[in-house]
Every structure is written in C-alpha cells, then in structure tokens.
Amino acid sequence: MTMRRRAFIPVLAASSLAFSLAACGGDEADEVIGTGASFPDAYYQAAIAEFNDDHDFDVTYDAVGSGTGKSDFGEGLNDFAGTDSLVGDGDGPEDGSYQYIPTVAAPITIPFNLEGVEELNLGQETLAKIFQGDITSWSHDEIAAANEGVELPETDITIAHRSDGSGTTGNFTRFLDEATESWTLGAGDTAEWPSNAVGGDKNTGVAQVVQDTDGAIGYVDYADATELGLTTANVENKDGNFVAPTLEGTTAGLDGAEVNDDLSFNPLNAAGEDAYPITAPTYLLLHTDQDGDKADQVKEFVTWLLTDGQQYAEENGYAALPDGLAEQALTAVEDTLG
Structure with missing residues (x-):
C-alpha cells in the first residue's frame, strides 16, 4: 500500500495559537480549532487539507496529545478535541459536556x-x-x-x-x-x-x-x-x-468490537484469527452546549469527516469506520449540534 505523506499545515507559534484558542469560543472567528491526540494526526491533517480547499471556513488541528486536548476542551479553548482514550476524572471535560464521535481506527x-x-x-x-x-x-x-x-x-x-x-x-x-x-x-x-x-x-x-x-x-x-x-x-x-x-x-x-451507547468501543484483543490485538479507536469530543455559527461549522466539518472524509483514511494509514458505526456517529452529531 502506498501511503500519502501527511499534508503540511503550519503549526501556529505559541502567541498566535493562544490568540486563536482564546477566540474560538465566539462566532466571530471564521476558523474551527481542534487540539488533541497525535495518534490520528496524519489522517486529520490530510482530511483537513482537502476540506479547507473546498469550504468557506478553515479547520486547524494541533496534535498536542490526548491529555492536553481534553484539558483544552474542559477550559473551552478548542472547538473540538481529539482523543484516543475515554474521559477520566481530572481530564478536563465534565459529565454531560461532551459527546464521543469515533472517526477512524489503527494499529x-x-x-x-x-x-x-x-x-x-x-x-x-x-x-x-x-x-x-x-x-x-x-x-x-x-x-x-x-x-x-x-x-x-x-x-x-x-x-x-x-x-x-x-x-x-x-x-x-x-x-x-x-x-x-x-x-x-x-x-x-x-x-x-x-x-x-x-x-x-x-x-x-x-x-x-x-x-x-x-x-x-x-x-x-x-x-x-x-x-x-x-x-x-x-x-x-x-x-x-x-x-x-x-x-x-x-x-x-x-x-468483533461491541459499541456502547455513548459510541465508545473497545477493539483491543478482539477475537479472530487475523485480528491485530492492539487495535485502537480514536474520537472527537464535541461540546454539547455549542450553538450558533460555530456549532454549524463544527457540524459541517465533522459530518464531512464521517462521509466524504473517510476516503482519506486508508491512504494515510487508518481503517475507516464500518458503515453502521459511521451512521451512528452521524446521528450523534445531529443530536448534539442540531
């Protein structure tokens, strides 16, 4: 398999990143900002580059790690977070403030x-x-x-x-x-x-x-x-x-993985002759209290990521979601962001 090298999206300098993060809570910023897991970064960067080429607002994603992404999310410093692990005590987000949206999986x-x-x-x-x-x-x-x-x-x-x-x-x-x-x-x-x-x-x-x-x-x-x-x-x-x-x-x-009501799932050590045992899912965290233009932009991007954007998974080293799980995720996006 020939893998596409990850698209280059400049990492903001600390001062400009802080400015952008501070602005992301309001609708005035014509940019959707995500921070979080480095595990899915190759896929997100390639998909975001394709999305930004064909839409009237930009999405950025800074792979600072799941822990920092969840902390940013809890402080309202991003429009969505990327995480490969579930939210735990002290991570930042509070119960009811987030919705898991699975995107891809990889070994x-x-x-x-x-x-x-x-x-x-x-x-x-x-x-x-x-x-x-x-x-x-x-x-x-x-x-x-x-x-x-x-x-x-x-x-x-x-x-x-x-x-x-x-x-x-x-x-x-x-x-x-x-x-x-x-x-x-x-x-x-x-x-x-x-x-x-x-x-x-x-x-x-x-x-x-x-x-x-x-x-x-x-x-x-x-x-x-x-x-x-x-x-x-x-x-x-x-x-x-x-x-x-x-x-x-x-x-x-x-x-072989069973999907929970919150759309989290555990494919680790799944049964199957050919199953790779350290298979990991990755998620976006969406704010459940987001509304206005920002919510519309996040919804547009995440909906695209779960549909047209899935075609960029395999060529960048990730497995796309099974159709049934992708449909469940789309329903959750609609329920969360209206």
Whole structure:
C-alpha cells in the first residue's frame, strides 16, 4: 500500500495559537480549532487539507496529545478535541459536556531496533514483562521460545515510551492490563515506567528514540511507524496467532468490537484469527452546549469527516469506520449540534 505523506499545515507559534484558542469560543472567528491526540494526526491533517480547499471556513488541528486536548476542551479553548482514550476524572471535560464521535481506527505498532533481526514474534505476556522491566535482555529465553531460528543478541532492552499524557499510552496499557496476567502498572494515559525507560514527546518522539537506540522497543501509531520505515513486531492475538500490524488486521478487530451507547468501543484483543490485538479507536469530543455559527461549522466539518472524509483514511494509514458505526456517529452529531 502506498501511503500519502501527511499534508503540511503550519503549526501556529505559541502567541498566535493562544490568540486563536482564546477566540474560538465566539462566532466571530471564521476558523474551527481542534487540539488533541497525535495518534490520528496524519489522517486529520490530510482530511483537513482537502476540506479547507473546498469550504468557506478553515479547520486547524494541533496534535498536542490526548491529555492536553481534553484539558483544552474542559477550559473551552478548542472547538473540538481529539482523543484516543475515554474521559477520566481530572481530564478536563465534565459529565454531560461532551459527546464521543469515533472517526477512524489503527494499529498501535511495536517497533524495535535490534541489529541483525528483521522479524520478531512477541507473546502478550512477554510484551507485558518487557515493558514493565521484568525482561531486560533480548536473549531472554521467553523471547527466544517464540522466535525459533532467530539469532537474538545479548543486547539490553531499552523501553521507549510517551513522556506526555497520551491516548496511545492509554490504549497500549489497557491492552496489557486486559490481555495479560503479568502486567502490574495499570492502565492510563500515563504510567510509572521503569526508571531506566526513555520518554519521547508524541508518537514521533517515541519513534525517534527507537530509531536512535540499538536494543530499543516502543509503541507507535501505524502511520508514523510506516512513514518512518520502522521495523515492527508480530504480536500474539487472542487466538494465539502472531499477527503483523496491518489495516486488514485492524478491520478484523473492529468487526468483533461491541459499541456502547455513548459510541465508545473497545477493539483491543478482539477475537479472530487475523485480528491485530492492539487495535485502537480514536474520537472527537464535541461540546454539547455549542450553538450558533460555530456549532454549524463544527457540524459541517465533522459530518464531512464521517462521509466524504473517510476516503482519506486508508491512504494515510487508518481503517475507516464500518458503515453502521459511521451512521451512528452521524446521528450523534445531529443530536448534539442540531
């Protein structure tokens, strides 16, 4: 599959961003501003570029991370937020102030940098033990058992993780928490990683740590991992198969997920022979009290994103929503914004 490189949309300088965010609560600003998750950024930037070319107002999206996006949302500093994780206590938004709108889904890949090793199988329990620091060498017997015939060096493992509050971290740790018995670090947008782990800002920062460090392993969204040419592991799924991160495996995971009344859903470790187990959804948060011209603009953009805009998902490394879920999301947009 040939992936489109993400469209370039300039990131505002801090002073101009603050000015724009301050203005976004009023109808006078002919711009819709979103902030939040970096996980779906490649898709949002490509889709927004197409939208802005053919509409009479502009949309911008600043990938500051799910945690900051939710905080901005709670303070009224954006017109919508992007998040890969659900709203929790202290995130910013209050109950009743938001509506989840799913947009796309994608694998969370497990990139590694190990000289001489191009393919690697990792079991779920093994993955948990690596990321909480119980397995510290690539030559460990548990890794070797799943990689017969692979010459594994006695290189120390370096864990690369997100340094910012992140929905990617939330989904990855939730997977480990739900799928394994070994994981003890809980699930959330941040985690108490081992003291020798190395943090990176956003998915690109984690990718950079992996690229620069022999023996490193991390977790990175599919779009960035593919664009940067990272080598990624095959991960054991619920059926016991080692599966590479692909959009086909993501779709298989989506097919087995149950959608909740609030349109949140959990495709992590879904059953299916070909399902990739670390499949993550991503959402927009919409303000339930938005009205006037701004509400009309947000509605127009999000409705487009769920219809015409879905065609830009696959070429940028994401799985489009199943038709039924897209219809539910469109109904929720109409109910929320009128």
